[in-house]
């Protein structure tokens with residue numbers, strides 16, 4: 445209780461030299477709020493226990509206020525060094541954009557643009573026009589449309605094409621993607637009645653045909669995303685479903701999830717079908733994400749038959765789901781690289797990381813360890829371990845991509861301590877723990893990350909006993 449008297453008044457604190465310096469850098473309201481918060485906390489602590497007298501000293505309080513202001517003003521969205529090896533890591537922002545998107549983003553962000561203006565005609569244009577031709581050229585589709593994300597694309601397609609009617613879906617494809625996106629819920633939300641057919645592991649052509657009524661608006665095929673049905677299974681492939689749709693007079697929609705435009709079958713032990721294959725098979729409407737395997741910005745892409753795509757463009761939901769100009773700019777720049785697939789494989793970071801062969805990753809791991817050892821103090825032990833990385837982003841869940849992992853050991857710190865301290869460091873570093881070891885997967889570490897990674901690892905030796 446005696447200590448309460450040691451807590452200064454706000455007015456006094458404001459006169460301190462160190463706080464006057466902070467007042468030059470931070471807005472006054474924020475400064476006041478922070479001082480009050482720091483003093484309140486001190487008061488609270490003093491009520492419960494007897495504190496060391498230094499805690500009430502001017503220097504200590506100024507330093508607390510300064511640190512808190514710096515924390516408060518730092519952006520909440522921050523860079524993370526991804527050492528997990530999960531290429532399309534949904535929690536870490538999914539795909540890194542290709543460098544060619546940088547200029548497009550800058551132009552669109554800081555200049556006026558022809559977003560909705562037709563420069564040739566001198567009249568109002570449509571934001572859909574910019575990318576539609578490119579998407580049609582790349583996929584062979586008649587029409588194309590971009591929305592905010594693939595969840596929006598599915599919602600819009602179902603609302604525009606099947607509201608008040610029925611869509612037939614295999615029980616093996618009624619998936620939850622995560623983040624509460626469940627196919628049955630999205631169907632209900634769009635006013636579409638779900639007609640489940642087949643069983644969890646096996647669905648046959650006759651199951652679809654037997655479900656057709658005058659109310660049937662769509663046969664819907666859904667990519668199983670981060671889930672796989674293996675063993676005694678049967679599914680109706682897209683081309684077969686199109687044949688059934690033609691027979692029954694029912695259009696076919698496919699939610700492909702991670703939209704893949706590059707043929708990766710020669711480069712990966714398992715590959716997703718491409719959007720082009722689904723278009724060629726005659727699927728009427730196809731939806732996919734822009735930031736999964738495609739490697740662009742967050743977006744939902746629809747390609748398909750022109751009348752159906754046009755019906756979606758005219759739907760009232762379109763306005764609520766439309767993409768912003770920065771998304772369109774980044775997407776156009778990413779898609780342009782796919783005109784030459786070899787170029788896309790080199791310049792789209794998601795594709796490059798995903799298809800990096802073991803030899804390249806081993807060379808990268810060794811070069812990283814050489815660079816890190818030069819910068820790191822003795823005491824941090826680095827060693828190699830063979831392992832595998834994952835694609836992520838709800839694509840290829842069973843795929844294991846061989847890699848060479850770097851194990852980090854620090855005397856006095858457990859793998860969990862290392863993980864927590866790197867995560868909370870100045871530049872956040874996320875790795876993984878497997879079988880009692882803290883591991884760095886070079887597959888997702890960028891060349892420009894190595895210096896900061898070295899700094900983060902060096903910092904592990906500061907106060908190593910503060911877990």
Ligand SMILES: *Cc1c(COP(=O)(O)O)cnc(C)c1O
Pocket residue numbers: 593594595596598621625666667668669670699700701702732733734743744837838
């Ligand atoms: C990821 C995914 C979605 C959702 O896509 P977002 O772009 O994240 O909105 C929908 N369907 C499938 C099959 C998916 O894999």
